[in-house]
Each structure stands twice: as structure tokens, then as C-alpha cells.
Amino acid sequence: MAIQRRPLREQIREELLLRLDRGDFAAGKDINEVVLAAELGVSRTPLREALITLAGEGVLESNQGRGFRFAPVSSKEFRELCEIVAGLESLALELSDPDELREMAPELLRLARSFPDPVAEQSEIEWHDDEWHDLLLGKCPNERLLDLVTSVKAGMRRYTHLIAGEDTLLEREAEEHCRIAEHLRAGDVAAATAALRDNWVSGMERMTSRIPVTPESA
Amino acid sequence: MAIQRRPLREQIREELLLRLDRGDFAAGKDINEVVLAAELGVSRTPLREALITLAGEGVLESNQGRGFRFAPVSSKEFRELCEIVAGLESLALELSDPDELREMAPELLRLARSFPDPVAEQSEIEWHDDEWHDLLLGKCPNERLLDLVTSVKAGMRRYTHLIAGEDTLLEREAEEHCRIAEHLRAGDVAAATAALRDNWVSGMERMTSRIPVTPESA
DNA sequence: TTCATGTATTCTGTATTCATAATTCAAGGT
DNA sequence: ACCTTGAATTATGAATACAGAATACATGAA
Numbered sequence: 001m002a003i004q005r006r007p008l009r010e011q012i013r014e015e016l017l018l019r020l021d022r023g024d025f026a027a028g029k030d031i032n033e034v035v036l037a038a039e040l041g042v043s044r045t046p047l048r049e050a051l052i053t054l055a056g057e058g059v060l061e062s063n064q065g066r067g068f069r070f071a072p073v074s075s076k077e078f079r080e081l082c083e084i085v086a087g088l089e090s091l092a093l094e095l096s097d098p099d100e101l102r103e104m105a106p107e108l109l110r111l112a113r114s115f116p117d118p119v120a121e122q123s124e125i126e127w128h129d130d131e132w133h134d135l136l137l138g139k140c141p142n143e144r145l146l147d148l149v150t151s152v153k154a155g156m157r158r159y160t161h162l163i164a165g166e167d168t169l170l171e172r173e174a175e176e177h178c179r180i181a182e183h184l185r186a187g188d189v190a191a192a193t194a195a196l197r198d199n200w201v202s203g204m205e206r207m208t209s210r211i212p213v214t215p216e217s218a
Numbered sequence: 219m220a221i222q223r224r225p226l227r228e229q230i231r232e233e234l235l236l237r238l239d240r241g242d243f244a245a246g247k248d249i250n251e252v253v254l255a256a257e258l259g260v261s262r263t264p265l266r267e268a269l270i271t272l273a274g275e276g277v278l279e280s281n282q283g284r285g286f287r288f289a290p291v292s293s294k295e296f297r298e299l300c301e302i303v304a305g306l307e308s309l310a311l312e313l314s315d316p317d318e319l320r321e322m323a324p325e326l327l328r329l330a331r332s333f334p335d336p337v338a339e340q341s342e343i344e345w346h347d348d349e350w351h352d353l354l355l356g357k358c359p360n361e362r363l364l365d366l367v368t369s370v371k372a373g374m375r376r377y378t379h380l381i382a383g384e385d386t387l388l389e390r391e392a393e394e395h396c397r398i399a400e401h402l403r404a405g406d407v408a409a410a411t412a413a414l415r416d417n418w419v420s421g422m423e424r425m426t427s428r429i430p431v432t433p434e435s436a
Numbered sequence: 437t438t439c440a441t442g443t444a445t446t447c448t449g450t451a452t453t454c455a456t457a458a459t460t461c462a463a464g465g466t
Numbered sequence: 467a468c469c470t471t472g473a474a475t476t477a478t479g480a481a482t483a484c485a486g487a488a489t490a491c492a493t494g495a496a
Contacts, residue, residue, distance in 0.1 A: 005282050007479070009270070033448070043481045049270050052227070056274045058362065064223050065487050067448055080362040083313065091305040144276065144298040148370070225449070261451045283457050285478055452483070459476070
């Protein structure tokens with residue numbers, strides 16, 4: 001196997017996103033660069049590079065002289081992110097080759113049905129959901145679009161840990177995935193796209209109630 | 219007036235984008251950090267921070283150990299970017315309040331008609347075009363979406379200087395803007411959205427022919 | 437007691453330094 | 467002549483050092 005050398009900033013970014021999924025960080029909390037760098041065992045330089053990247057993705061905010069902080073969660077922002085991802089994923093689907101989508105439909109259906117499997121780990125479930133969407137969009141030829149979706153979804157990671165251990169939500173998610181896959185199997189991309197939008201809208205509504213109310217929530 | 223203090227990295231980012239518009243940088247060219255930092259009169263640290271930000275926006279690419287380079291232009295990428303921006307701007311329009319759009323229509327129409335004004339500076343014209351689109355989308359309540367549009371458009375700046383001094387292209391642009399504005403004045407958001415998409419598609423086609431062919435072009 | 441002002445401390449933003457990977461070029465071998 | 471190998475150079479990636487802004491705290495006046 002070829003030894004992989006990747007910049008520290010990327011590894012740090014992923015580690016921070018992982019911790020975000022685990023809910024390690026309090027939203028709205030200021031980051032102390034010296035402390036966090038020591039905790040990660042790196043210097044401030046690559047840490048700051050990672051922080052800047054994450055700020056660009058909307059995961060963090062930065063204020064002159066005040067450094068970085070985890071952007072506070074708000075139902076307004078979550079709604080905005082859902083609208084964006086819904087639009088982007090729909091677009092990706094429309095740009096995909098309908099024939100390839102139809103070919104992939106059985107696999108998508110299989111995956112969607114194996115959703116509530118045994119009582120899996122939370123992280124496992126989230127990964128599963130991500131994988132399904134990745135597979136769905138994988139045939140889209142617009143690479144920049146796929147990168148953009150990934151980036152925007154990074155900004156949603158601050159919200160994922162809020163649905164930890166909610167079986168009913170996941171069952172509905174699985175249901176909706178099945179519906180999308182069935183539309184694709186029937187070759188009806190337009191209907192699948194509409195279902196995909198519904199998926200995000202309903203996901204948004206399901207989530208909204210469990211976002212803690214903060215001063216900046218709308 | 220309040221004195222504004224902004225991080226160097228942001229100022230550097232904007233300066234680099236400005237130079238990109240002017241076509242100062244050869245696409246695909248490696249960046250020498252020491253030289254560029256000296257040229258800008260700053261140290262490598264904030265320069266690298268700006269470079270990392272731009273890499274996140276797709277303006278640059280980075281390779282381990284090889285530093286940063288301006289991402290080579292390709293008609294494939296330009297097409298992808300146009301598809302994305304068309305989708306995002308359409309979405310923004312759909313999310314806007316139709317009444318506010320109708321109110322704004324006269325102003326948009328006025329701006330669109332004043333397009334080919336006298337023989338203005340190239341930079342002036344580009345700024346004018348941007349301003350029109352910004353005004354069009356300004357009423358969209360989804361702030362994250364607007365930020366995203368701005369960010370993606372930054373990635374398109376590598377292409378703008380290619381249309382320098384093409385009057386006919388700009389006239390067609392103005393025409394299309396008028397059409398969009400008239401749909402809005404009539405209260406037909408759906409038609410305006412469609413026209414907006416067409417605007418990007420035709421802009422894409424107009425541009426494609428003048429993108430130099432490189433090995434990675436499709 | 438409360439508010440304002442000056443001072444100390446903390447932490448960020450930027451510069452500089454150091455280590456090592458990548459590149460270049462020349463010498464030697466096939 | 468061409469390819470390989472290795473030293474020298476160059477530039478990046480990362481760590482450290484430094485200056486100054488923001489914050490916290492304490493002291494003193496109203």
C-alpha cells in the first residue's frame with residue numbers, strides 16, 4: 001500500500017468534524033487555539049488553517065480579534081441549509097443520466113430497506129444515511145456540484161447529533177428513501193426529484209422541534 | 219465613520235481575486251509563496267490563510283508538498299459552475315417574496331437598460347453585471363444561500379477576463395436581463411426563473427468558445 | 437454602591453524560524 | 467547517448483516567537 005501523506009490541516013478538519021458529530025463542542029462556544037492545539041498535539045498554525053477552512057464552510061464564525069467560535073445553531077439556519085441541500089441534490093439528480101439512475105435503483109432500494117437494521121450505533125446510522133445519498137448522487141457528472149454538496153453538508157453536521165437515538169425519525173427517513181428509489185426504478189426522474197425535495201423538507205420539519213432556542217433563532 | 223479593522227487574510231483574498239479578474243495570473247501556474255508575499259508586502263502566514271480560503275472556493279488547488287496553483291481553466295468546469303449558479307440563483311428567486319420582486323422590477327429594468335452605457339471600463343461592466351444579479355437576489359431571505367452564491371461566483375472569476383471587450387456578448391446579457399425583469403414586473407416568477415436559467419445557459423455557451431483548450435478540458 | 441478609568445492578563449493575528457519534502461542538475465554507469 | 471543515482475538547492479509545511487487587541491480585574495471617584 002502506498003503511504004499517504006496529507007496536510008495536517010485536513011486531518012485536523014476531519015477530527016474537528018468528528019468531534020462535532022459526537023456533540024463534543026457546545027454551540028456558540030469560543031475556541032481557545034492554544035488549548036485545542038495542545039489537545040490535538042499540533043501547533044497553532046495547521047490548527048488555524050483548519051479553522052479557517054471550517055469557517056469558510058460555515059461551521060465556524062470568526063470575528064476580528066476574537067478568534068473562532070462554533071456558529072450557534074438556529075432553526076432558521078437549519079432551514080436555510082435544508083433548502084440549499086434540497087436544491088443542490090435535486091439539481092444533481094436532474095443532471096444525472098436517467099438510465100444509470102434506473103440501473104442503480106435496485107441497489108438503492110436494498111440499502112434503504114436495510115436501514116433500521118439491528119440497533120446500530122448512532123454514528124453507524126448517520127454514516128449509512130450519508131452513504132445512501134452519496135450513492136444516489138454518484139452518477140452526476142458535475143463534480144464541482146458534488147464537492148459543493150459535501151461542503152454544505154459539513155455545515156449541517158452541527159445538527160446531526162441532535163437526533164441521536166430517535167428511531168421513528170430514521171424509519172420515516174428509510175421510507176422516503178424507498179419511495180425515491182422506486183420512482184427511479186420506474187424511470188420517473190422528475191418524481192424522484194420531487195420526492196427527494198420532500199425528503200429534505202420533512203427532515204427539516206422533523207428536526208426543527210429539537211433545535212434549542214437561542215437568541216438568534218427565528 | 220467607524221474605523222474598520224479586517225484580517226489581512228481577507229484583504230489578501232480580495233486583492234488576489236482582483237488580480238485574477240485583471241488576468242494577471244496564468245491559469246495553471248504555480249504560486250511561489252515567498253515571492254507573492256513579498257510582492258503584497260505581507261508575511262507568508264496571512265497569505266497562506268488566504269490561499270487556503272481560495273482553495274476551498276475552488277479558485278486554487280493544493281497538492282501536498284507542491285503548494286498552491288491556480289486551477290487550470292476548462293470548459294467542463296465552466297459548464298459545471300454555470301449549472302450550479304443557475305440552480306442556486308433560480309432557487310433564490312423561488313424563495314423570494316413575489317411581491318417584493320414585483321416592486322423591484324422597475325429598478326432592475328432601469329439598470330438592465332443602462333447596460334451598454336458609454337464605452338465603460340471592463341472592470342466597470344463586470345461590476346455592473348454583478349450588481350444587477352445581487353439586486354435581483356437581494357430579497358431572498360436565505361442568507362446562507364446568498365453567501366454560497368457569492369462563494370461559487372468567486373470560482374468563476376478565473377473566466378471573466380476572457381470576455382474582455384466583447385460588446386455583442388454584453389448586449390445579449392442586457393437583453394436577457396430585461397426579459398427577466400419584465401417577467402417579474404408581470405408577477406410571473408416562474409417565467410423569470412426560467413429566463414434566469416436561460417441567461418446562465420446562454421452565457422455558458424457564449425463563453426465556451428473562448429476558453430483555451432488544455433489537456434484537462436472536456 | 438455603582439460607575440468609570442487605568443492596569444494586568446489572555447489570546448489572537450502576524451512574522452519569523454526550522455525541518456523536510458520536492459525539484460534540479462551534474463556525475464557516473466550501462 | 468540515455469538512464470540512474472545522489473548531492474545541492476528551493477519551496478513548502480509546521481513550529482515558535484512576537485506585537486498588539488480584547489478582556490478581566492482592581493482601584494478610585496461620584
